[in-house]
């Protein structure tokens with residue numbers, strides 16, 4: 024199979040560096056274009072990047088020229104698709120322009136997530152939402168987004184519970200500093216501290232979760248009917264968002280039934296054996312003190328940070344309590360986008 028030529032927009036940032044790593048030896052995609060801000064453009068990728076997010080700089084990109092994040096410059100470079108790791112304010116017009124020029128866009132930015140025709144795709148959870156792209160008005164191009172990083176973990180904790188009937192879900196997050204980007208949180212603010220505020224994060228979790236778990240009907244998404252209520256905090260951890268989740272269920276359940284539902288959960292990416300799909304999308308930790316960011320982000324053989332870890336599953340009356348851990352920059356960002364592109368290719372949406 025001939026590899027598709029991929030551009031990475033915002034390739035020098037936290038998520039961009041993860042894209043470079045995941046795509047450096049990918050069977051379907053090869054990186055031919057990397058972009059950055061004016062500060063990076065014109066430099067080689069090796070010089071423009073501190074590779075602090077991955078500690079890994081593959082040979083194929085070291086000497087690649089970082090382009091301006093400008094549609095004309097990108098389109099001159101002969102690309103088949105782009106992965107976007109841009110700030111939302113920059114992503115809005117640029118992603119639209121590229122899709123209008125016939126380029127499929129797989130985006131991490133929140134810019135287009137709330138548009139009716141743009142899927143927030145997590146192919147294990149809502150594979151049919153990919154069909155929304157057929158209602159987009161672009162000639163040949165389209166935009167597929169993945170969710171906010173905390174949401175990408177939460178939906179794995181909730182989807183297997185839908186068989187018990189969810190009345191509402193309350194989530195409290197403990198989010199890593201890398202979730203705010205390379206320059207996101209000042210060290211004086213976060214060292215030895217917890218900041219109980221992350222701009223827009225709670226609203227994103229509440230809206231996106233209900234959309235992702237919603238039904239695709241007549242070309243639009245009907246959000247899931249239960250309430251989601253989020254409180255978010257930034258903690259001095261490098262990678263990995265930990266989330267405490269309390270779910271009120273309608274039906275009878277036992278802790279063992281829930282653990283079985285998590286352990287047996289699998290989706291289309293696993294059935295299709297897609298390269299970035301983890302063999303088990305949910306890994307349940309039974310120890311009393313897990314999951315932990317420093318120990319569980321990519322602990323298991325073959326798990327590259329795409330599996331969501333769940334632990335401390337408990338029952339209190341008709342409420343289920345648990346913690347989950349998601350790698351914000353992999354399952355919550357670059358890995359999620361690459362999996363979406365693999366899935367779109369498998370479904371013939373991307374050619």
Ligand SMILES: NC(=O)c1ccc[n+]([C@@H]2O[C@H](COP(=O)([O-])OP(=O)(O)OC[C@H]3O[C@@H](n4cnc5c(N)ncnc54)[C@H](OP(=O)(O)O)[C@@H]3O)[C@@H](O)[C@H]2O)c1
Nearest residue numbers: 033035036037038059060063092108109132202204205356
């Ligand atoms: N970090 C996460 O865990 C995470 C998770 C999910 C989603 N996201 C989303 O993914 C996107 C990227 O996040 P990030 O954490 O990787 O941010 P980041 O580390 O700050 O990186 C931002 C990237 O965008 C480029 N950029 C910044 N301003 C630009 C401008 N005015 N014009 C062109 N390029 C510009 C930067 O280039 P320079 O290096 O040259 O400045 C860098 O490559 C954001 O939309 C974020 O909300 C992030």
